[in-house]
Amino acid sequence: MATTLAFDVYGTLIDTHGVTEALRPHLGDRALAFARSWRERQLEYTYRRTVMGEYADFAVCIADALDHTARSFGLSLSANERDALLRSYQRLPAYQEAELALRELHEAGYTSYAFSNGSREAVSKLLGDNALRTYIEDIVSVEVVEAFKPSPQTYDAFLAEVGSRAEETWLVSGNPFDVIGARACGWKAIWVRRLPGAVFDPWGPEPTATVASLCDIRRLLPPV
Template identity: 45%
Template sequence: MKKNTVLAFDVYGTLIDTQGVLAALAQVMGDAAPAFSKQWREKQLEYSFRRGLMRDYVDFSVCTRNALDYACLALKQPLEESTRQELMAVYKTLPAFPDALAGLKAAKEAGITCYAFSNGSASAVEGLLQHAGILDYFTGVISVESLQTFKPNPDVYQYLLNTAETKADNAWLISSNPFDVLGALNHGMKTAWVKRSDEAIFDPWGEEPTVVISNLTELVSSVDSHLI
């Protein structure tokens, strides 16, 4: 492993399981919870894309809350304000995926510099990673809030490279989100797509991730095999 390799980990959906909100949703709406969670997450991302294109930045938590309100309307779940606030609070304590700790430990043992790289605010991400017990594995948290835009704006990936004091050839974006992987590829970075489900589809844009892994325990060996 080259010692100057930098790994930038997406947080929501890659290290942290956004479906960790399902238990709380199930207590509120029973069998409707999976569909509601899916709608909530999809709209959260859509709102961040739209805000970025409109150059109308808000904290990612605002996108999350707006998406929650949309899901309530779309799926006819008239939740009380107190319940909505409780669900938003759950987002601050979402669990890490089971393989996250082992994958980060392997990277640290290999001497790789790791950053958390997120659409979320630095304070929110730090709190989330601290709660999940994995914050100490990162050299730092790099948030889009400094630029007031969202992934996959190319400026965000350049900001990552500048902050990490590295070049695209030495930097890897690790993400389960295809839009994020494509954004990093577009900026010349290497990428690892974390395909956690056989049903996951990578956007057919004529570009492919540098490596595809099913969980983070495969990351170090996969990255190492692609270094010259």
């Protein structure tokens, strides 16, 4: 049975905390806390929009979340400063081991896809800028169904796009909500638990496996 790998992008291949340095001139020691809050608010807006049936591009969620987080931190940004921070989100770095892990999987014969809340255009740029695109067969964005993960529509759309079956598809994600969503749809799912203190949600399906690094994935997969 063929194995299809679906890599989440933001928070899995791409480090959303990479925006911290761009925030530091504005926030000093509070920059990392701001970056975390900004990311959490983005995801909350995707959940709300999906439930409400009010889809908007993920870039809109990122911008709206920045505005909310700035207000909650008491940060006043000029239009130019706001635009600069949003541009920094378009240039986020990859996690250190991402290129090596994808290259090893590619050389071993596995087929890897990017599967993201982000638009195809935004994800393609991020992967290209970080030298990851060459190892990715294709990009599947939730924009095709105008809903965000973990809506079952998104996982079904991925399978339809790539021609895979749930039982032969492995999600790789650093986001517990994504892992739970995939498992609920019959996929296998690997949780990338980068922080030792990270806690998985205590309800719903468990991950098929948990790793600390993307480089740990290959040993868990069935042979090609």
